[in-house]
Ligand code: TXA
């Protein structure tokens with residue numbers, strides 16, 4: 001079990017074909033068995049080893065966005081075990097672009113499962129230090145590749161039914177996908193199990209309150225502070241890309257300082273902003 005950087009967030013990696021190693025990743029994360037994980041590959045040519053059918057739309061998306069922050073859900077091949085797929089007939093595949101991740105995958109030559117390297121339901125890790133803070137010695141090795149370039153998870157697109165649907169917004173925007181496919185794509189996954197779609201996920205210890213504008217967020221911050229609440233205001237400037245890069249780190253820092261409430265100003269809807277707003281909504285969602 002090795003934690004390693006990807007361009008989105010750090011992953012907790014294990015040989016996808018080694019049941020004992022995969023089980024250990026679930027145990028260390030505190031992730032319930034039955035929740036499927038993403039198989040990471042060095043090269044898009046490996047797609048046919050793991051998927052038994054690859055619709056044309058999937059080939060086009062892989063061609064355009066791999067290596068990169070896109071995960072494709074496809075009909076699984078016999079190689080993808082029930083442990084990896086959560087017993088579903090589909091498997092999630094991704095070719096990351098981070099140079100360290102690529103080198104690890106190339107040298108290993110195997111499919112590597114890598115859920116985000118954080119405890120189940122909490123804030124993802126964008127630095128090796130975050131993985132240390134969450135897991136300490138429970139992880140055999142942590143490869144430090146510096147801060148994650150993107151800072152938010154991959155977009156998950158299901159192409160299993162032929163027609164593309166976004167199951168989780170992420171590093172590749174819906175607009176980019178529609179552009180490449182030349183057709184509108186659905187958002188939402190029906191009955192498919194995606195832990196990242198639980199009401200509370202990506203959540204810090206502190207309560208999270210989300211606002212669209214700075215003024216009401218400042219107002220709320222002042223009023224909580226006046227009532228003795230340890231509150232922090234989070235309003236990253238500089239556009240959605242800078243926002244995504246900082247978000248998880250800032251949430252983790254606020255927790256470390258003992259914040260009780262984090263008041264967040266969300267970025268505008270659209271592009272990467274849609275993915276960030278999705279994470280903020282879940283971070284603010286009712287706790288399990
Ligand atoms: O950016 C990322 O995707 C990161 C980096 C490390 O690659 N990984 C990541 O993994 O976010 P994880 O396990 O935290 O989230 C993967 C999501 C889960 O919500 C899971 O349910 C969904 O992918 N997933 C995996 N296999 C699936 C499948 N066959 N059908 C539908 N969803 C699936």
Ligand code: MG
Pocket residue numbers: 115116124196
């Ligand atoms: Mg995760």
